[in-house]
Amino acid sequence: MKKSTSTFLKHPTKDIINRSANPPVTRASTILFNSMQELNRHEKNIKANKKISYYSYGRYGSSTTIELENILKKLEEAYHVFLTGTGFGGVALAILSICRPGDEIIVSDNVYGPTKEISEKLVKEFHINAIFYDPDNFEDLRKKVSKKTKMILVENPGSNTFEFQDLSKIVNLAKRRNIITFLDNTWGTPLYCQPLKIGFDMSFVSATKYFSGHSDAMGGSLAVNKKVFKKVMFFYKLSGYRMSADEAYLIIRGLRTLDVRLKKHYENTKKIIHFLKKQKKIKEILYPHKPSSKNYKLWKKYYTGANGLFSVIIKSSKKSSVIKFVNSLELFGIGYSWGGFESLALLQDLRDETKYTQTRKYFRFSKDEHIVRLHIGLEDPKDLINDLRRSLRYVK
Numbered sequence: 001m002k003k004s005t006s007t008f009l010k011h012p013t014k015d016i017i018n019r020s021a022n023p024p025v026t027r028a029s030t031i032l033f034n035s036m037q038e039l040n041r042h043e044k045n046i047k048a049n050k051k052i053s054y055y056s057y058g059r060y061g062s063s064t065t066i067e068l069e070n071i072l073k074k075l076e077e078a079y080h081v082f083l084t085g086t087g088f089g090g091v092a093l094a095i096l097s098i099c100r101p102g103d104e105i106i107v108s109d110n111v112y113g114p115t116k117e118i119s120e121k122l123v124k125e126f127h128i129n130a131i132f133y134d135p136d137n138f139e140d141l142r143k144k145v146s147k148k149t150k151m152i153l154v155e156n157p158g159s160n161t162f163e164f165q166d167l168s169k170i171v172n173l174a175k176r177r178n179i180i181t182f183l184d185n186t187w188g189t190p191l192y193c194q195p196l197k198i199g200f201d202m203s204f205v206s207a208t209k210y211f212s213g214h215s216d217a218m219g220g221s222l223a224v225n226k227k228v229f230k231k232v233m234f235f236y237k238l239s240g241y242r243m244s245a246d247e248a249y250l251i252i253r254g255l256r257t258l259d260v261r262l263k264k265h266y267e268n269t270k271k272i273i274h275f276l277k278k279q280k281k282i283k284e285i286l287y288p289h290k291p292s293s294k295n296y297k298l299w300k301k302y303y304t305g306a307n308g309l310f311s312v313i314i315k316s317s318k319k320s321s322v323i324k325f326v327n328s329l330e331l332f333g334i335g336y337s338w339g340g341f342e343s344l345a346l347l348q349d350l351r352d353e354t355k356y357t358q359t360r361k362y363f364r365f366s367k368d369e370h371i372v373r374l375h376i377g378l379e380d381p382k383d384l385i386n387d388l389r390r391s392l393r394y395v396k
């Protein structure tokens with residue numbers, strides 16, 4: 001029977017042996033085989049990416065992580081999905097599987113801070129050169145591609161400043177030059193955007209965010225096509241990347257309600273934005289919220305939905321008053337991450353040179369403009385609006 005994604009997410013897996021609606025949490029290091037022949041046959045099947053229900057050793061995962069891999073494989077329409085213990089592990093896995101000394105990697109300037117740091121600082125020590133491009137200017141990317149370019153790494157939208165790029169253009173450019181493409185799709189999730197279908201070789205999501213949805217689990221999902229499968233598998237096996245069975249279980253549980261939660265985050269966000277639009281202290285809302293907003297067209301072209309993460313540009317000659325605004329919010333926690341049930345706020349200081357990973361080359365804003373990133377959770381939006389209204393008074 002043909003099923004919609006929403007229905008699929010409610011019935012992706014169960015425990016047939018114990019008749020439970022949820023899969024068992026299989027914690028395992030040793031996996032037992034009936035004979036050496038069976039073990040050898042099984043390892044060959046894994047190498048050939050055949051359908052399996054257990055691995056040959058716990059370092060590669062267990063039946064619980066395979067359940068999660070299969071769900072994500074279907075959502076991403078992927079050849080294979082590699083699971084990692086944190087989202088960032090998935091980014092590192094992608095880069096280190098593909099790039100070798102002498103290669104160049106081209107990275108969009110708006111990527112998540114540690115992604116910037118690994119591309120520029122860590123891989124430099126392995127003689128891999130990182131070049132950053134302006135996410136608002138495709139020509140800048142085109143000009144920077146060279147014979148040495150091995151990989152183009154994109155985050156769409158950038159999770160602080162929310163630029164949307166023309167994804168097919170990037171894919172076409174890369175395909176002509178045989179360059180591997182990677183998209184950080186944590187914001188869109190495969191429910192709203194499927195990078196592998198657009199033509200990217202690798203589609204990455206930090207499962208810590210909306211997949212898990214409850215701020216209590218960490219993980220990464222790197223979905224790949226057949227072209228890069230062997231290279232990533234080689235590095236994955238030898239680097240010891242893995243997701244635990246407990247974490248995989250929590251992420252499977254989160255995925256069951258992903259569609260419902262995303263819709264509610266979006267609904268709440270539209271209400272909050274409706275309020276914020278009318279506030280004089282807010283100069284700009286970095287979210288594709290109306291046809292005239294920046295990048296609305298590119299969002300519409302590649303995404304079927306939006307969520308609860310966006311930034312606002314606040315105009316104030318006193319940075320301390322913007323900090324006071326964030327500090328005085330009662331319902332918005334101050335902390336990293338997003339995608340959980342709760343609202344969060346952060347002043348993202350893109351000028352602070354001491355926070356290397358946040359500084360940006362191409363994002364232009366004046367001295368009296370400050371970026372506050374908000375994650376709108378599942379609380380009653382009326383309460384969130386009251387909290388924002390009360391705290392915005394502190395902005396001078």
Ligand SMILES: Cc1ncc(COP(=O)(O)O)c(C=O)c1O
Binds near residue numbers: 155338
């Ligand atoms: C866009 C994006 N990519 C990757 C990551 C890394 O994921 P994790 O925190 O699960 O390591 C984050 C974390 O905030 C993120 O926001």
